[in-house]
Amino acid sequence: MKLYYTAGSCSLFPHIVLREAGQGFTLESVDIKKKKTAGGKDFTAINPKGMVPVLQLDDGTVLTEGVAIAQYIADKVPESNLIAPIGTMARYHCVEWLNYISAELHKTFTPIFRPGTPETYKELLQEYLQVRFRYINIVLSEQNYLVGNRFSVADAYLFTMMRWAQSLKLDMFRYPALAAYLDHIAERPAVLTALKVERLKG
Ligand SMILES: N[C@@H](CCC(=O)N[C@@H](CS)C(=O)NCC(=O)O)C(=O)O
Incomplete structure (x- = not known):
């Protein structure tokens, strides 16, 4: 999994969640004004909304919106108790x-x-x-x-x-x-x- 982030922006929220969940992940920073990733890629090709955070799964699936990313990570690691089970x-x-x-x-x-x-x-x-x-x-x-x-x-x-x-x-x-x-x-x-x-x- 890779989290595209910009330091100090709202992407700090899923960044914290990933660390709390103890999941392996990599980080790549994004210049949000220039819409360029640290690796020199066009960030809008990854997220056409041009916004961080973006979670990219190992199979290439892209998930955007901090609230969705955080729930995805928390549900993936239920033992981390970062969110209560569905239905409660x-x-x-x-x-x-x-x-x-x-x-x-x-x-x-x-x-x-x-x-x-x-x-x-x-x-x-x-x-x-x-x-x-x-x-x-x-x-x-x-x-x-x-x-x-x-x-x-x-x-x-x-x-x-x-x-x-x-x-x-x-x-x-x-x-x-x-x-x-x-x-x-x-x-x-x-x-x-x-x-x-x-x-x-x-
Ligand atoms: N609805 C999105 C909003 C994300 C958002 O506002 N990201 C800001 C950084 S905090 C951003 O990337 N802004 C770049 C832009 O508006 O061009 C979410 O909650 O994930």
């Missing part, structure tokens, strides 16, 4: 979080990082994000993880998104439970390795 309520609660993080956080952040986005719109988006962080902070003041009191793919995704919040210098003191949760997730060996390999600060 815990599974749907996990999917509920994955969708919330994707739709309500990930795609709210994206325009903030685009140079062409008007500053007033960026401020509005940051306000929207704060409303969501307040909600997540309340949830995490009563539990250590998003689902079932154990680390899951949803935590890997939230951690990845919250690194972006920290890079925007959003004041995390307003969200003590969320801040403590992030410190705790950052100590996981798989997370530390993924950050180190992507040359990111912990």
Whole structure:
């Protein structure tokens, strides 16, 4: 399996999941602006959407979308307990979080990082994000993880998104439970390795 990634981008989420699952995989970085892989290939020939993450299986099958990739890896290694079995309520609660993080956080952040986005719109988006962080902070003041009191793919995704919040210098003191949760997730060996390999600060 190969994960196409760009350091510090949303591909950190499936990168963490692959390490948590203990699966053998290789990594190839992608210059997301030039749409070129480190090996010099046209990245749009691999993913016509031109976006990371991409998981390429050994038989050449390509899977895109972080939420799909994470579930694929977690289901492939059920003993890693990275997602609850299909049919259980815990599974749907996990999917509920994955969708919330994707739709309500990930795609709210994206325009903030685009140079062409008007500053007033960026401020509005940051306000929207704060409303969501307040909600997540309340949830995490009563539990250590998003689902079932154990680390899951949803935590890997939230951690990845919250690194972006920290890079925007959003004041995390307003969200003590969320801040403590992030410190705790950052100590996981798989997370530390993924950050180190992507040359990111912990
Ligand atoms: N819906 C996709 C979004 C992936 C995404 O936004 N990837 C960004 C990096 S975080 C990207 O590759 N952007 C390049 C572009 O928009 O051209 C997913 O969740 O996997």
